[in-house]
Amino acid sequence: MTNWVIGRLADRRFASLDDLNEAIAAEVDAINDRTPFRGHQISRRNLFAEYEKSELIALPEARWQPVIWKKSKVNRDYHVEIATVKYSVPHTFAGQHVDVKITGHALTVMSGGEVIASHTVSGRRHSFVTEPDHVPAQHLQSADLWSRAYFVRQAHKIGPNTVAAISDLLDRQRIEAQGYRSCQNILALARGDNKQLLERACGQLISETARRAISYTAVKQQLAALRTQAAARPTTTPPAAAVTTALGLEPPPGRRDTRGAHLAGPEQFSLTALTGRQSTSTGTSSQEELQ
Template sequence: MDVKITGDRLSIMRDREVIATHTVAGRKHVFVTDPDHVPAHHQQSSDLWSRAYFLRQVHKIGPATVAVITSVLDARPIEAQGYRTCQNILALAKGDNKPLLESVCRQLVDTDTPRAVSYTAVKQRLAAVRAQAHARPTTTDSPPLSGRPVDLAPASRDTRGAHLAGPESFSLDALLGRGSNKREGQA
């Protein structure tokens, strides 16, 4: 077999006769696959991974994760090219991370600007949510990411030990300790 690239065309030749041609991608790391050239054994859905397999798995997580996996599979010209991405996204749900993954997928699906959903996008959003959860104090004694969805509302801040007082407590006299004598004299 010989391979010849001319411009944006890749020609595959056997005994100097062209047996197949493909378009060469203009960017690095981009698949350009002609569905007619996919071997028959890859077109069958009887393999371990298939659209049905991934949809069965993500239905256990939630509807937003189903939408993300569907988006990944639909974005590829050949569905099998998205299987590794789907497997990596599913791996993020291991342990008690299913509710957190569903929350992250909902954020990605609900955005106003449509964009391609990828494993990297899901992983980065998941890391951002975890970092945000670890940065805020909680009202519970348990670690902030124990597998349960994290409530990031301002009401969840730990205010134990906080001293609340009115504005008069922060005047210069009150801070220097002269505020109590002034009040006693007024009484």
């Protein structure tokens, strides 16, 4: 059929694709209605209508879309993270591995072959999509779940300013669990010797003079500013000799002990002073030998 259409239209010129498509459609109709077809007095169209059309099934209501499968683990805030977006599942599945099916804009979370959550794919990066029915009752306590009490308890180990910052962050969430990961990231900034620095940063953020919305990014930026200020602050380093004298340390082997000379003045370095000291030392040693 392709060669037939090309042969019939080879010598014609068209001003647009629409004109070309109309001409192709007309030639295809002519081929389908032409008789005989393969030695029989019947056309392609009539043959299809008589023997094949009745065997066709109805088209699906929705057009075909590619399906993407992913594996994920439900975090302690009962959300799975897909492409930076967190989608909620029933809190009883916290800590479990699940399958995620993405078809177009539909996202389905499955466990053991059963659908446990359905969401619309979010186009906002680093956002939360939380179903209220997935949120546990406030009185529920479980080792598999994060909670306000858990983060406040961890913040108390750092200081009151950190407790106030964590509480402020959670109070501003429409659904409290959506702030749990930020709390976890903020507390992680205290690792090593950074507890006091984190406490200062939180104190500056919650102060009345520089009130800012508490977030992981805000705390991290405040920490960086404090470190920059500390690095720019001038420091004085005492001379090595002064440190040695203050600590009462002996000079390294092979070096003259000049601590007394520094204290007595530069005249102690004169040849007379040094020679007299050596003679006195030698005489004393001789007397000790004679005794």
